[in-house]
Amino acid sequence: MVDNNKVKIWFAKSIAGFNSIIKYTYIFFSEIIYCLSRKLFPRARHRPSARMINLVTGCTKFTWFVESGKLAKFSIEEALSRNKIDYLNFNNMLDFGCGCGRVISHFYNHVGAKIYGVDINKYLIDWCKVNFDSAEFDFVKLSSRLPYPDNKFDFIYALSVFTHLPENSQLFYFAELWRILRKEQYLLVSLHGDKYIHMLNSSQAREFNDRGIAVINSKKPGSNLCIAIHSQSYLRDRLSEYFQVVDVVRAGAKGNPEQDLYLLKKNIINI
Ligand SMILES: C[S@@+](CC[C@H](N)C(=O)[O-])C[C@H]1O[C@@H](n2cnc3c(N)ncnc32)[C@H](O)[C@@H]1O
Structure with a gap:
């Protein structure tokens, strides 16, 4: 018999894993854009990058x-x-x-x-x-x-x-x-x-x-x-x-x- 609880846990873990792949892919590409704009305009003010926001709030x-x-x-x-x-x-x-x-x-x-x-x-x-x-x-x-x-x-x-x-x-x-x-x-x-x-x-x-x-x-x-x-x-x-x-x-x-x-x-x- 299939254990319902195990299926639920497996499902929740898969969703969490999938969400974090999306989040870190987004952080990776937005960091590239952020670094490029820092290189081009080093003294300009920028919004904090998604990586920074994630470090302090846990979301992007x-x-x-x-x-x-x-x-x-x-x-x-x-x-x-x-x-x-x-x-x-x-x-x-x-x-x-x-x-x-x-x-x-x-x-x-x-x-x-x-x-x-x-x-x-x-x-x-x-x-x-x-x-x-x-x-x-x-x-x-x-x-x-x-x-x-x-x-x-x-x-x-x-x-x-x-x-x-x-x-x-x-x-x-x-x-x-x-x-x-x-x-x-x-x-x-x-x-x-x-x-x-x-x-x-x-x-x-x-x-x-x-x-x-x-x-x-x-x-x-x-x-x-x-x-x-x-x-x-x-x-x-x-x-x-x-x-x-x-x-x-x-x-x-x-x-x-x-x-x-x-x-x-x-x-x-x-x-
Ligand atoms: C979850 S973030 C919160 C940042 C900020 N206090 C806020 O509320 O937005 C935790 C911060 O504490 C910093 N931190 C951790 N240990 C520290 C320490 N011993 N001295 C100074 N900063 C520290 C981390 O680098 C990080 O930026």
């Missing part, structure tokens, strides 16, 4: 890139205003893991603060440098210190970044962001919450139950294949030395695949 649609960036900016504004934090008074803001400026493009020229973006992907940072002339962008190698002095920023946000780092890397960057954030200022991060535990295998699920964190594909740090899942208690306990959790909105990071939004306040600690 420019309209979603723009719309999701607006929604993300809105989520940040909402979290700040709910906590009575006036971002119009900031001097320096950092988009940690800025990608190709999906969110910066909506803050850019709308706030008085100087905007900075940093990313481990040079291809995306090079695009930002050409396209946002009054913001500052830095490419950094994974696990190297961030190129900013202590206490520089009034506000830092990191959307869909800690969702793609193994735990040791996360702790390294939380300490770095703590270092470069001004005293008692705020860090906003988006994280995969327990909605994603179905993705874990049994040993990862045990780890999540015991410690409140689990990471899939930790050998691919910083890429979208590495998926970190956090519980609220992990954030409150493990980061308490550096940050106080001020606000949590489940599924609050709009414009991202469902992610929880955390507003963290820098603690004063003696090191």
